[in-house]
Amino acid sequence: MRTALLTASFLTACTVLFAAPLSAAMQITGAGASFPYPFFSKAFYAYGQQHGDVFVNYQSIGSGGGIEQFTAKTVDFGASDVPMTPEELRRASSSGGSVIQFPTTLGGITIAYNLPATVRGGLRLTRELLAQIYLGRISRWNDAQLARLNPGASLPDLEIVPVNRSDASGTTYHFTDFLSRVSAEWKSRVGNAKSVQWPAANGIAAKGNEGVAGAVKQTPGAIGYVELAYALENKMTQADLRNRSGRWLSCEPATIKAAAATKPTLSATDFSIVDVAGESAWPISGFSWGMVYESPADRPRARLVHDVLTWLVTQAQPIAATLGYVPLPQNVASLAVRQLDRMKVDGR
């Protein structure tokens, strides 16, 4: 009996020990932004189905976290809604060599709110009013300025609770980029960064896009900025914004695409597409970026990473469309592929 048990455990140990290196070779890890996480999650699952033995594990820990882990070389690729700053680039380069940054997806940030069902969806907000709300200057929903814009809606006498991110995020970066362009007071008082000091007295913070979505859903009178996919997934009521050209728009793939189209040349140093002057351009749109080392230490693995990421920016894009993201425009996808081909992999 005892020998049988010993043999069994020995065989199990052998299997585990021999299988482990095999399974490690087939797992690619990435970490970073929560903005594209729904898309990555679905896409990598599909990739796993197609390429049976390759498993891509992406952790949505925030743009800042993604850059940290990428610099520390604990992951194969990172993702961030904002390309790295010169300081971050310097740290990453001294850690693992030249960095390649490429756009992975295009998305929009929508403004979701929680008001009684009597107030219909599509509440109208001007860009300036949105800034005022987040500055804490407009604190109640039945404020005269809001009522004037929405004569039909009977806005309740409820406190506005602006929800923001508690963790550093690229979503916050795009949103504060937008607010800085729209309000001089915001630009001087708060600024544009992945993590800021939020001025509104009645605000609360939550972790991740999913946290903000949850907080808005749980708190009556809350308003928050979330990536469109999260708002759609959670069936949240979204506001209409008036863009720079003066048109009232809702956040949807068509309007996000229009914003991207206003910038034919895109690079890691010139990437902002918020508040652009396009006719039907959604004012809070942004690309999300991936990053990978040009010469990773493990060459065979680099080939796998290269293939996965190239697939992500080309064939996986239709998957993005099913979740409310916008597939990368053709010229941007080609740019991404060209960037990825700089990777030094096996056989080059």
Added chain:
Amino acid sequence: MLAGLLFLSVVVGIFVELAIKSAAAWRMFGLAFLWHADWNPVTRSFGALSMIYGSVVSSAIAIVLAATVGVLGAAYLADLAPRAVARPLFATIELLAAVPSVVFGLWGLFVLAPLMRTAVDPLLRHAFGFLPAFRGTLFGTSLLTAGIILAIMIIPTVLVLSYDVIRSVPEELREASISLGATPWETLWRVVLPAARGGVFGACVLALGRALGETIAVMMVIGNKPAIAPSLFAPAYTLTSVIANEFAEATSALYRSSLFAIGFTLFVVSMITNAAGRFLTMAVWRSRRGRGDER
């Protein structure tokens, strides 16, 4: 002895590491770091005051509630309850101690916070609204909710330890009291609990230490706002939540160093709390032993 030395070296190692990594923040802000309420990653101005406030107040609420419920509950289970009731109740409460923090957090976010916002907070505001602590907007995720969830988490600690202490009070004291004509309730209140005072106090301090260090559950229900507001219904931030929320993404050196400084502060506060608790417990125990020797 080896185990003891190993443990000691780990503790000292943590202290030294925290001190080194937080040096930049201490150099930049000095001791004023502890009473600055600013937390601004853009202008790189950091201060721990709002987190210290959040930690202290939420833990204070927790220990007040937990001590009341825990000690009285332990007294009931030890002396007054019939065996058939005491045993299953005790087992259930011990089970509560095994629930993971994040599960408490989830429950707090989806059950307790809405309950607070819709039922409890309005009642409190109605009854005590004349106090600044009970005024203002009701968010659900607030300092008060965090305090309550911490209380629920540390009640098992207080109760189980108090139970042991109360049971260890010599039976002669109880017998003497009853023989003098006291009721069980009077015995409990006037003889047993005062005798168990030192140990119970020690249990409370231990539970306080746990409350100060609790991270995930608090992070999910406190609102994560680095600001000090007089109202208990307002969101707040704790020393533990800020580290859990922001450490992974703190990209500037000063930001990281400031988070280490917060960790250092937390470490020191926990050490002081525990040391104070032990000292007081020892003092009471020593004095009781002295009196006992005279008998």
